[in-house]
Amino acid sequence: MASISAEKLYKVFGRRPQRGVDALENGATRADLRKQGLTPAVIDASFDVTDGEIFVVMGLSGSGKSTLIRMVNGLLEPTSGSVSIDGDDVTRLGGEKLRAVRRDKVSMVFQHFALLPHRTVGENAAYALVISGVNRSEREQRASRALEMVGLGGWGGSMPGELSGGMRQRVGLARALASGTDIMLMDEAFSALDPLIRRDMQDQLIELQQELGKTILFITHDLNEAMRLGDRIAMMRDGRIEQIGTAEEILNDPVNNYVAEFVQDVDRTRVLTAANIMEPPVAVLGAEQGPQTAHKLMREHQTSVLPVLRRDRTLAGLVHEHDVAGAVRDSSEMRVQPADQVGTVPQDAHLVDLFASATEHPLLVVLDERDRVVGVIPRVTLLAALHTGPSEGGGPGATSETTTTGDLQPTGGAA
Structure with a gap:
């Protein structure tokens, strides 16, 4: 509405x-x-x-x-x-x-504070309530609560002239909040x-x-x-x-x-988020699947790394090409890089906050609020996003609609 x-x-x-x-x-x-x-x-x-x-x-x-x-x-x-x-x-x-x-x-917050210099901070915060006819006890409580919200608890008895510009603007914001x-x-x-x-x-x-x-x-x-x-x-x-x-x-x-x-x-890095540039992984591996399935997926999709997902689509870890090849060759157990050693980022993280992880991890795994995998960001995609707009079908600019959790089902058998 x-x-x-x-x-x-x-x-x-x-x-x-x-x-x-x-x-x-x-x-x-x-x-x-x-x-x-x-x-x-x-x-x-x-x-x-x-x-x-x-x-x-x-x-x-x-x-x-x-x-x-x-x-x-x-x-x-x-x-x-x-x-x-x-x-x-x-x-x-x-x-x-x-x-x-x-x-x-409706309440207003102005550019130049619009505080009454002869009234205290608390009285300024409560001023709209005075106009509305609210009784003194209630308006003092509401003004005090609003001042706490904006980080000015305890300043109610001060005069506006004692405050910095930023603090005076907080009083203006508190006045708007107190009005309710x-x-x-x-x-x-x-x-x-x-x-x-x-x-x-x-x-x-x-x-x-x-x-x-x-x-x-x-x-x-x-x-x-x-x-x-x-x-x-x-x-x-x-x-x-x-x-x-x-x-x-x-x-x-x-x-x-x-x-x-x-x-x-x-500055695109402070506007775009992980969800804006993430790609669907080319394939994912179920946590119960073994090296033969991983090897087949890697060959079919020409990839050197696969996210490993549990049944609830949370991340179990990553498997890498050399570990898969070794397990197939030696008929041994496949090494899985554990999830706590993988570069993971929330989908609402801004790009500026991804670079530290990207320097350590060539592939970032994007998680939703329930820690389910919703996409991946290769390092090259992160770098490309600094200079280009959205591309079609994934890549820089791909959104969470492109890579919903429903798309991320492990391939080739059990989840």
């Missing part, structure tokens, strides 16, 4: 803005409208933000992203189009009904912070989201921040949404040259 839904949003500033919308719909450009004294800030924007999603709107200065978020919370009225929050069309609400939506359903709304709007919330503090706040938001599952509309001009935080990203340019997709989709399948050029310098 969509917590936020925007449909064909336009915002044109100037006299007779609806004429500007009509002109845009008939093919006019922004430059054409400027000649008429009109400024189109948002043009034909449509998107849905689902429950529990971090949806990032990313664009450079002047792209329309801040105007867009102000229409979402009702601070700006669209020239055309509609915005719904939990099914309520905020473009049709006014007065107390609109204030109730803002108060009960399911939807958070974050407008360039971390952009005023130093890079190290900014990354710390991103980590904080990711941890809180895993715990609380808020619906978050996040505005940023920083592509790396968008890629790191967003479940999905909307790329804006000149008032229009150019592309909506996951970080992987935008990085690997840009919709046009503008998006492609924009993402070309992104």
Whole structure:
């Protein structure tokens, strides 16, 4: 279900803005409208933000992203189009009904903290609750709990001037959490912070989201921040949404040259995960199968190593060509490299975290959350993923849909 839904949003500033919308719909450009004294800030924007999603709107200065978020919370009225929050069309609400939506359903985190300097940290965190009429005892408890969540337990009695910039932004985040709304709007919330503090706040938001599952509309001009935080990203340019997709989709399948050029310098190792580049193993061996079966599989599939799987598809280990050949030749027991000596990685691990293991292991085995084998990453595939997009039929860019656990059945007999 969509917590936020925007449909064909336009915002044109100037006299007779609806004429500007009509002109845009008939093919006019922004430059054409400027000649008429009109400024189109948002043009034909449509998107849905689902429950529990971090949806990032990313664009450079002047792209329309801040105007867009102000229409979402009702601070700006669209020239055309509609915005719904939990099914309520905020473009049709006014007065107390609109204030109730803002108060009960939506909280804001701003770029420049927006703290009240004459109130304590605790009072700032509880301020939205004061507006909502919550009694003092409850709002102090909720504010204290929110401050604990953002790592500011014990700072409630301090004044904002005593805090660093990063700490003040944490107070702003705590205020939004204390309000108890399911939807958070974050407008360039971390952009005023130093890079190290900014990354710390991103980590904080990711941890809180895993715990609380808020619906978050996040505005940023920083592509790396968008890629790191967003479940999905909307790329804006000149008032229009150019592309909506996951970080992987935008990085690997840009919709046009503008998006492609924009993402070309992104650090792929911090965006792509093991699941994005893993391949299905060419064959796997059942834990109860012997050297003759392993030898046959290796010859048929032209591979020098086979993962060995138990019946529950967890990893028992690896067998290597020289060990298989020796066991067949000598009619002896086949040596299996035990699982704890194999390079294994979780499927959600970012590529940057795989290189240490890849230097020791030419083949990485990818595991799901239940430690079942879902794919493999040869060292050459990891290196290729740094420079190429997705390939068809496995290899760099292959997804978990390509290599489901159901595909990984041992070949040639018992599992």
